[in-house]
Amino acid sequence: MKNLGNTSKTLSPIGLYDLPSGPALMDQPLLNKGTSFTKAEQDALGLRGLLPPRIFSMEEQLERSLAQFRGKTSPLEKYIFLVSLQHRNETLFYRLLLDHLEEMMPIIYTPTVGEACLEYSGIFRSPRGLWITIEDKGKIESVLRNWPRRGVRLIVVTDGERILGLGDLGALGMGIPIGKLALYTTCAGVHPYYCLPITIDVGTNSERLRGDPMYIGMNHERTRGDVYNDFMEEFVNAVRKVFPGCLLQFEDFGNANAFHLLEKNRDRICCFNDDIQGTAAVALAGIIASARLTGAPIEKEKLLFLGAGEAGTGIAELFVSALESHGIDREAARRQCWFVDSKGLLVRDRGDKLPDHKKPFAHEGEHLPDLLSAVKHLKPTTLIGVAGVGGAFNQDVVEAMCASNERPVIFALSNPTSSAECTAEEAYKWSRGKAVFASGSPFSPVTYDGQTFEPGQGNNVYIFPGVGLGALACGSTRVTHSMFLAAAEALAEAVQDSDLACGRVYPNLKGIRRVSLDIAIAVAEEAWDLGLAQVPKPEDVETFIQEQMFEPEYRDYFCEE
Missing domain, CATH: 3.40.50.10380 (Malic enzyme, N-terminal domain)
Structure with missing residues (x-):
């Protein structure tokens, strides 16, 4: 199959359109x-008189x-x-x-x-x-x-x-x-x-x-x-x-x-679930980037999640895969992930019937009734909110995170804004500027004690477009767990020192096309390595994928093919 349809030289992607008129x-x-049709195009395509006389660029x-x-x-x-x-x-x-x-x-x-x-x-x-x-x-x-x-x-x-x-x-x-x-x-x-x-x-x-x-x-x-x-x-x-x-x-x-x-x-x-796998990759990328601010290697991270649904357990499973790539046993890696759901701390002998996706993270331990008690007892390095409970990261919770961490990582990832576990201003104020913060919804910059923080938005838009582009470009027959791990690592690498300097653990959105291209390359490379790609690997993968990206530019209906 030809490429995804850059329209700069053709009337339509892979010639699928029959050009109508009028x-x-x-x-x-x-x-x-619209008003950008030239006079020649208007005459040839039956548009004369159907548009205002002036042509606009x-x-x-x-x-x-x-x-x-x-x-x-x-x-x-x-x-x-x-x-x-x-x-x-x-x-x-x-x-x-x-x-x-x-x-x-x-x-x-x-x-x-x-x-x-x-x-x-x-x-x-x-x-x-x-x-x-x-x-x-x-x-x-x-x-x-x-x-x-x-x-x-x-x-x-x-x-x-x-x-x-x-x-x-x-x-x-x-x-x-x-x-x-x-x-x-x-x-x-x-x-x-x-x-x-x-x-x-x-x-x-x-x-x-x-x-x-x-x-x-x-x-x-x-x-x-x-x-x-x-x-x-x-x-x-x-x-x-x-x-x-x-x-x-x-x-x-x-x-x-x-x-x-x-x-x-x-x-x-060839399929994936963005709520499970896309959210996991963007969160993991934020955790990896946060390590450059906290100074703690990812192997030493202990994660506590508020919410044990598809987003939370998806993040945990990908985090476990990342730890495995660093030589940590799967079961040991899972013990670095803890969950609080609507019934309190998720432990093995809590007394309720657990769905399959929660069972791997139900560890031996004391059942605790709420998030605050879990933070105080477990002393996590990273707190991740994916339960959609607005305001759940209150001042007591944030201060408890600070009590055991010099730079606590606090990700309030629930959408929309009303469901965010805390705001950026609350996180920076209650942590006295120590928190490494990211959110699912956008927040404006916050100034605390003379320093201005630009909170990063842990939005799946950093991941799923690049994953999709990479899979489509190489004709992959599957989207694998390892592709999301590769995507997360590529996203973390895209975070610049200038991003970290203002407290942001994700790249600036202005460079999103470059980020998506880097992720697409990583995903396609993984597909070729796994033997899942139906398109032969080109010598220049970056150019091959880049040439398939649609550019929103008007076509000349009379240019040569």
Whole structure:
């Protein structure tokens, strides 16, 4: 298969488009240039008179779009504006995002995407992606074939049960796969033509949604058990048949289904779960980078997690793999990871039945009722919040971390902002500037005792776009655990001394494309080493991958191929 579709020289990725004309052309967001169509293009493509007489450059269009964006008075209005731009002119949309990513990302993804999902029924304008419902059981393949773009290479799918920290949003979860795929294109250059967002609608257990006359989804309780499992099996098989070689990313499924789907499919198709594996890699990268500030080697780390779901145990498993690569026995490495869940400290003889994903981290020890007592007893070096319990890292907890660590590492990773375990200001204030802090949602710089800290955002956007790009570029048939370990190490290496100097353990977002490229190279190299790549390894891997990255630039419809 040819590359992922750099459009700088061709009319469309791998020649899949039949070029329309007139209004039909302007209705194609990947082809539309709006007021940037030249006079010659207008004459040849039947656009004369359908557009204003003055021709604007992309730079002038960007200036106008940025002014319109900044003129909106609320984050949700800004989100709606960006979505509208994406629907009419994708090239301009991605250029705007790429040029102003730090300003745009909190709008197009966390935290504003959470608000957008909550309001999705009210702000719905036009469809983007596919909704596949439980009523489609037995005919999922035909539904997939309704998608108008051929050759899909990347699908992000959710069933809407666990959207960010907001819970079961059912069909309203569509904003998540749309946002994730927008970041794939912006941050790693995966061509939008190949991207398909899908929401699986098997109902919702939210009584509020089922009672809302404007709710756009299936108005019944969630389908569970064998019927759900058979439905998802049909879905995966249909994807394999309709879009062979496609990378499938599972997103925001409930814990039980998330683990089950990953374990069932990870060794038979090219897939991963970003909540489990992407979160793990970005957290591990932060831990590795933090060691350059704390002075403690990763082998000496003791991790305490608040939350023992897919994110927490995923981080722990990847951390264990990192320790194994340093010569530490697996069981010994697992004993360096402890968890507090809704029932207190996770220990072997606590008396409750544990799900499989928690069992490896249920150690011998005294059961403690809460986080504070666990911090005081275990004296962890790193505290990681992934439970979505806003404010859980209170002053007593932070001060307890400081009592046993000169530079405590505190990661408040839950999204959205309202679910963050503590704010950046609280972490720096309560630790008297000692904390090495990162968060899942963005926080503004904090000045304490004359020093300004720029908190790093442990956002999965640092990981999943590069992983996807690397897997697609080399045609990998699987996405392995070792690829995420390689991705985490590549991300940690991208952290500069200047980042650490201001307290940030992640790179500046302005360099995200370079970071994604480095991660893609690491992932592809691992695929070639494991014999999973279907594309022969080129002499220059970096150039090979870089040439496949989509650049949001207008094409000349009359240039030579």
